[in-house]
Structure formats: C-alpha cells, structure tokens
Amino acid sequence: MAPLKHLEMENSIIDECFRDFCASHGILTVEDFLLHDLYELAAFAEREANADRLKEGITVMLSLIELQCRPWLNGMELLEDLQRNKHTLSSGDNGMNSLLQGGYGEGQLTELVGPSSSGKTQFCMRAAASVAEKQEGSVFYIDTGNSFSARRIAQFICGGSDAAALRKRVLSRISCHTVYDIYTMFDTLQGLEVALRSQVQMNVNEYRLRLLVVDSISSTITPILGGSGSQGRALMVALGYMLKKLAHEHNIAVLVTNHTVGAGESGKTKPALGETWKSIPHVRLMLSRDNRNSNCTISILKHTSMFLCVFVFFIAFWPNSEDHNSLGQSTMSITNFLWSSAGFT
Amino acid sequence: METWRLPLSSSIRGKLISAGYTSLSSISSVSSTDLARDVKITESEAFEILKMANQVTGSSSCNGRSSSLVNGARNAWDMLHEEEALPRITTSCSDLDKILGGGISCRDVTEIGGVPGIGKTQIGIQLSVNVQIPREFGGLGGKAIYIDTEGSFMVERALQIAEACVEDMEEYTGYMHKHFKASQVQMKPRDILENIFYFRVCSYTEQIALVNHLDKFISENKDVKVVIVDSITFHFRQDFDDLAHRTRVLSEMALKFMKLAKKFSLAVVLLNQVTTKYTEGSFQLALALGDSWSHSCTNRVILYWNGDERYAYIDKSPSLPSASASYTVTGRGLRNSSSSSKRVKMM
Numbered sequence: 001m002a003p004l005k006h007l008e009m010e011n012s013i014i015d016e017c018f019r020d021f022c023a024s025h026g027i028l029t030v031e032d033f034l035l036h037d038l039y040e041l042a043a044f045a046e047r048e049a050n051a052d053r054l055k056e057g058i059t060v061m062l063s064l065i066e067l068q069c070r071p072w073l074n075g076m077e078l079l080e081d082l083q084r085n086k087h088t089l090s091s092g093d094n095g096m097n098s099l100l101q102g103g104y105g106e107g108q109l110t111e112l113v114g115p116s117s118s119g120k121t122q123f124c125m126r127a128a129a130s131v132a133e134k135q136e137g138s139v140f141y142i143d144t145g146n147s148f149s150a151r152r153i154a155q156f157i158c159g160g161s162d163a164a165a166l167r168k169r170v171l172s173r174i175s176c177h178t179v180y181d182i183y184t185m186f187d188t189l190q191g192l193e194v195a196l197r198s199q200v201q202m203n204v205n206e207y208r209l210r211l212l213v214v215d216s217i218s219s220t221i222t223p224i225l226g227g228s229g230s231q232g233r234a235l236m237v238a239l240g241y242m243l244k245k246l247a248h249e250h251n252i253a254v255l256v257t258n259h260t261v262g263a264g265e266s267g268k269t270k271p272a273l274g275e276t277w278k279s280i281p282h283v284r285l286m287l288s289r290d291n292r293n294s295n296c297t298i299s300i301l302k303h304t305s306m307f308l309c310v311f312v313f314f315i316a317f318w319p320n321s322e323d324h325n326s327l328g329q330s331t332m333s334i335t336n337f338l339w340s341s342a343g344f345t
Numbered sequence: 346m347e348t349w350r351l352p353l354s355s356s357i358r359g360k361l362i363s364a365g366y367t368s369l370s371s372i373s374s375v376s377s378t379d380l381a382r383d384v385k386i387t388e389s390e391a392f393e394i395l396k397m398a399n400q401v402t403g404s405s406s407c408n409g410r411s412s413s414l415v416n417g418a419r420n421a422w423d424m425l426h427e428e429e430a431l432p433r434i435t436t437s438c439s440d441l442d443k444i445l446g447g448g449i450s451c452r453d454v455t456e457i458g459g460v461p462g463i464g465k466t467q468i469g470i471q472l473s474v475n476v477q478i479p480r481e482f483g484g485l486g487g488k489a490i491y492i493d494t495e496g497s498f499m500v501e502r503a504l505q506i507a508e509a510c511v512e513d514m515e516e517y518t519g520y521m522h523k524h525f526k527a528s529q530v531q532m533k534p535r536d537i538l539e540n541i542f543y544f545r546v547c548s549y550t551e552q553i554a555l556v557n558h559l560d561k562f563i564s565e566n567k568d569v570k571v572v573i574v575d576s577i578t579f580h581f582r583q584d585f586d587d588l589a590h591r592t593r594v595l596s597e598m599a600l601k602f603m604k605l606a607k608k609f610s611l612a613v614v615l616l617n618q619v620t621t622k623y624t625e626g627s628f629q630l631a632l633a634l635g636d637s638w639s640h641s642c643t644n645r646v647i648l649y650w651n652g653d654e655r656y657a658y659i660d661k662s663p664s665l666p667s668a669s670a671s672y673t674v675t676g677r678g679l680r681n682s683s684s685s686s687k688r689v690k691m692m
Contacts, residue, residue, distance in 0.1 A: 144603070153421060222637060262636055
C-alpha cells in the first residue's frame with residue numbers, strides 16, 4: 001500500500017504534522033491506517049493542539065479510501081440497471097440471434113472459440129456491420145492479425161436506394177485499431193476508458209460505443225502465457241477484468257475470439273488459454289466446421305442464463321452484390337428438436 | 346493505471362510493489378533518486394521506470410475528443426479506400442491470381458503450405474521476381490527479402506525465371522507499341538537478381554534474431570515489398586523438447602511478422618510443411634506447427650495434388666471465398682495449367 005506521503009500531492013491536508021501524528025501511532029502507510037482503530041485515533045487527535053485539522057485529515061483519508069471501492073447495489077437496482085441499460089445487440093445473423101435469445105448482451109463478455117477458419121472473424125465483422133447499421137451505435141474493433149477487411153463489412157451492409165451514402169455512414173462508425181502485444185492492448189483499452197469517461201461527463205450525443213471486438217485475444221496472450229512465473233496469467237486475468245469492467249460500466253457488448261488447441265489423449269480440441277481463462281467470459285460459444293460440406297456448428301459452452309444448446313447453420317460466402325444476409329440461414333427444425341428433447345415443448 | 350502494466354522484469358516489479366508503489370501516479374510524483382533508494386534498485390533502472398510511466402500516463406491523458414475514440418484508430422471508411430487501392434503481387438498464373446483476388450496482397454501475412462515437391466519454393470522464387478515488375482507494367486517495383494532455412498533456393502532457377510519475366514515484359518511492350526506508346530523495358534535479369542536480399546538461416550535462434558533485425562533492415566531499405574520465408578517450419582520441428590516454449594516463440598514471431606507487414610505495407614509469405622494428424626480415426630495431412638500456429642496468418646493457401654495436376658486451395662481468408670485453382674510449374678516459372686500459348690497476360 002502506498003506510503004502516506006504520496007497522498008500529499010493531491011490532498012494538502014495530509015501534510016507533515018498529520019503524518020507525524022500518524023507516525024506516532026505507528027501508521028506509515030494506507031494499509032496501517034485501515035487496520036488501526038479509528039475511534040481511538042480520533043480520540044487521540046482531540047487531545048492535540050490542532051485537533052480540527054487532524055480530524056479533517058482523518059475524514060479526507062476515509063473518503064479517499066471509500067472512493068476506491070465500488071458502490072453497493074441491491075437486487076432491485078441491479079434489475080433496473082439491466083432493464084434500462086443493458087439491451088441485447090443483434091449479432092447480424094438470425095441463427096446466432098435465436099441461439100442466444102436476442103444476440104450479444106450489453107455488459108457481457110462473449111467469447112467465440114473455434115479452430116482455424118471456422119468463421120470467428122466473419123462473425124465479428126458481421127456483428128460490427130449489424131451494430132453500426134441497424135443499432136445506430138459505434139464499434140471499436142481491435143485487430144491483432146490484420147484480418148479486418150472493410151470491403152467484407154461493406155458487403156454485409158444491405159443495399160438500398162442510397163447505398164453509397166449509407167455505406168459511408170455505417171463504415172465511419174467503425175474504428176479499427178491494430179495491436180500486436182499485450183502492453184499496447186492495455187494502453188489502448190486504458191485510452192478507450194478515459195475517452196468514454198470524458199464522453200459521459202460531456203454528455204456527447206454522438207453515436208455511443210456499443211460494441212467492442214477483440215480479434216483475437218489469444219494471439220496477444222499466448223506469447224506470455226506459461227513458462228516460469230505466473231506473470232503471464234496475471235496479465236491475462238487483468239485483461240479479462242478490464243474488459244468486463246468496460247462492458248459493465250459503459251454498457252458495451254464485448255466480443256473476443258479465442259483459438260483451440262488439441263487436448264492430448266482424448267483427441268478433441270479444447271479452447272486455448274487454459275483453465276484460468278475459462279471462468280472469465282460470461283458466454284462461451286464454440287464454432288466448429290465440417291470439412292466435407294460447408295456446415296458450421298455453434299454450441300454454447302457456457303452461458304450465464306441458458307443451458308447447453310447446439311445450432312447448425314450454413315456459411316454462404318461470396319454473395320451476389322444485392323444479397324443481404326450473406327451469413328447464415330438457420331435451420332429452425334433442429335432447434336425445435338433440441339428444445340423439445342430438453343423438456344421444453 | 347497500475348504498475349503491473351508496465352513492461353518490466355518480474356523482480357523489479359516485485360520490488361516496486363512491495364515498496365508500496367502500486368499505481369502510476371505514485372511513481373510519477375517521485376524523483377529517480379528517491380525511487381532508487383526506496384525500491385533498492387540502481388538509479389538508471391529507476392530512471393527507465395520513470396520514463397516508461399510518464400509515457401503511459403502521457404499517452405492516456407491526451408485522448409480528448411478526437412472523432413475516433415482513441416488516437417491511432419482508423420475509420421473503416423478510410424480503410425475501405427485504402428484496401429481497394431492496395432497493390433497485389435501477381436503469381437504469373439492468372440487462375441491463381443483470380444482466386445487470390447488479384448494476387449498476394451500487401452499488408453497481409455499469407456501462409457502457403459503443401460507436400461514436398463508441390464512447388465512451394467517455386468512460388469517463393471516467382472514472387473520474389475514478380476514483385477520487381479515495374480509500375481508501368483502493373484507491378485510494384487519493389488525489392489524482395491528471401492529467408493532460406495532449408496537451402497532450397499537455387500540461383501540458376503531464379504535467373505531462369507527472371508529471364509522469362511523480362512522476355513514476357515518485352516513481348517508485352519512490343520504488343521503495346523503497336524497500339525500505344527509504351528516505355529522500353531529497362532530491366533535486365535541481372536538487375537532482378539540484385540534486388541533479392543537473401544538470408545540463409547541455420548538454426549531457430551538465428552531465425553528469431555533475423556526476424557527481430559528485419560525491422561531495422563527494412564527501415565534502411567524502404568523498397569522491400571515482400572518477405573518470403575522458406576520454410577518457416579524447418580528449424581522448429583526438431584530440437585524442441587518443450588512444446589509450450591515453441592508455441593510461445595512461434596506466436597511472438599507471428600506477431601512480429603504481422604507488425605512488419607502492417608508498418609511497411611509489405612506482403613509476408615510464409616511457406617510451411619505438412620505433417621500427418623490422426624483425427625476421427627484416420628490419418629490426415631495437416632500443416633505443421635500445430636493448431637496455435639494456424640491462427641497466426643491472415644490468409645492461408647494449401648497446395649495439393651489432384652491426379653496429375655497441382656492445385657491451390659484458399660483455406661483461410663477474411664474476405665475471399667474458398668476456391669481452388671490449378672497451376673503448373675514450367676521452365677519459365679509458374680503458369681496456368683490449361684494455357685499452351687507462350688504469352689502471359691500482364692495486368
């Protein structure tokens with residue numbers, strides 16, 4: 001914990017005399033302050049010459065400490081917050097929407113896991129296009145593999161009478177940032193947080209940020225994970241928490257992609273990044289591609305409010321220029337079968 | 346804004362945190378001598394820490410109300426125009442170019458893998474010649490870096506392909522002369538060979554060191570437009586006991602290539618070998634280096650035999666559909682398999 005003298009810069013009340021007084025009771029750092037009996041300290045302060053200043057110092061210290069912890073919320077407030085602020089964003093694909101009962105949730109961290117070329121980047125771009133076009137929000141896309149293709153996103157946008165103007169409007173709401181290592185990732189997210197906080201204060205009514213995509217998070221974490229020391233894992237968990245905090249505080253849906261690794265003896269593939277990462281995302285979706293036909297399957301590995309569900313859909317690429325829904329046509333019969341087999345009629 | 350976010354070694358970070366400096370604001374208010382004394386490190390180390398901390402706080406506090414939320418982010422609309430204007434390196438085989446959307450794209454890392462003898466090195470040599478086609482003929486007019494790990498680069502073959510390329514350009518000029526006035530072909534095969542920078546790498550440490558050095562090398566030779574690594578797998582398949590270490594090293598190398606490609610707008614082509622994998626009860630061919638490596642490229646092209654013909658298949662791409670095309674390797678380089686005429690269409 002920080003020594004008390006560092007707090008003097010911002011709070012002039014914690015000056016030399018206050019620190020001497022605290023030191024005489026064995027309080028040198030903020031941690032000591034928290035552990036000490038504060039009533040006793042106030043009583044001792046009464047006896048000193050500059051009692052008022054000392055008591056003011058104690059109150060300022062307490063308020064600083066309170067600022068560091070998050071506010072209490074009860075169930076009603078949480079429910080209100082959920083209903084008012086946290087909507088679901090359509091993912092742009094009907095199949096995915098029906099699987100997730102609406103789409104990606106704001107305030108939630110959704111993870112797409114899949115082997116190579118199973119469609120994860122396509123889903124990310126589809127979601128970006130859908131949010132920018134239909135939900136009137138802006139999108140922040142962090143790309144680590146040079147796979148962001150503005151041309152592909154332009155294909156996802158429905159044409160109309162004024163296709164060019166619409167495309168310009170929609171594409172200008174998507175901003176893309178390339179990041180190649182974890183420290184730059186932290187800096188970028190920090191910058192984003194600062195910008196969002198200043199926006200909230202200024203009440204700017206531009207398109208508010210609704211979707212944050214990180215494609216892919218595993219390629220920034222894999223170089224530091226493992227090896228001696230747990231520093232890599234600490235950074236990974238810190239990154240996960242930062243994303244969840246951004247999602248919750250600013251009502252953003254966060255979408256990340258992860259890759260799969262072979263699971264040794266059992267032969268099946270499992271998501272990368274290990275056991276520690278497993279508990280961090282709110283929703284985990286596994287994509288797998290059948291090599292023989294171009295069917296892809298999405299299954300829910302983990303969801304905070306739904307049970308395990310499997311969905312099959314087709315990826316149809318390279319539409320004609322007039323095609324709208326170039327990604328996915330759902331097969332509703334299979335869903336119905338699954339729901340009924342689970343006891344829901 | 347916490348101290349653990351700074352890129353420091355773990356021992357120094359441990360000392361910082363146990364001395365109580367957990368947030369960046371507490372570091373920035375202290376002078377380097379005080380910091381060195383409190384944390385028990387040398388003064389130069391303290392100075393480095395302060396510099397890093399100031400950089401981080403400086404960059405995050407001046408993000409005001411730029412129209413893109415964070416400095417450095419770019420608008421998709423601007424990127425669309427850039428993408429459409431991006432030059433591509435032709436492979437001299439028009440079918441292959443068509444499925445690649447015009448050729449190998451710059452700013453992307455393309456992985457090309459296939460069984461031995463299918464023509465990977467031939468594609469590598471062809472690309473290092475084709476990148477030098479001058480702008481008037483539709484090429485990039487740039488230089489090439491060829492990193493050879495297997496020793497399969499043959500200078501005589503490169504000379505042969507270069508001569509064929511120059512002959513094709515002269516034929517094209519002759520054709521154009523009849524209809525328009527076109528410039529004379531200035532290039533000679535010797536010039537083409539001069540513009541290929543060749544590195545021979547003999548161990549994986551050399552490979553990693555070379556990749557780290559490439560940034561500086563390319564800043565000094567700004568014309569380089571393609572980096573070809575033939576092959577990226579060779580030194581990583583043997584001598585590695587610790588597979589986790591191999592994954593870490595490979596993913597870091599992949600990120601460095603991505604960064605190079607983006608920073609200098611060049612194409613990176615990585616040639617890969619195949620291995621057999623036992624999945625679903627049968628043995629199948631898959632690209633080497635494992636599952637984690639398969640995510641480290643932007644595009645992937647798989648070369649395979651179909652009967653007697655060589656085929657290329659786009660396996661992974663963010664914006665191109667999956668398609669396959671056939672090609673042949675002739676004395677003059679890579680060509681279409683069906684055409685029997687000697688003239689190659691230039692773009």
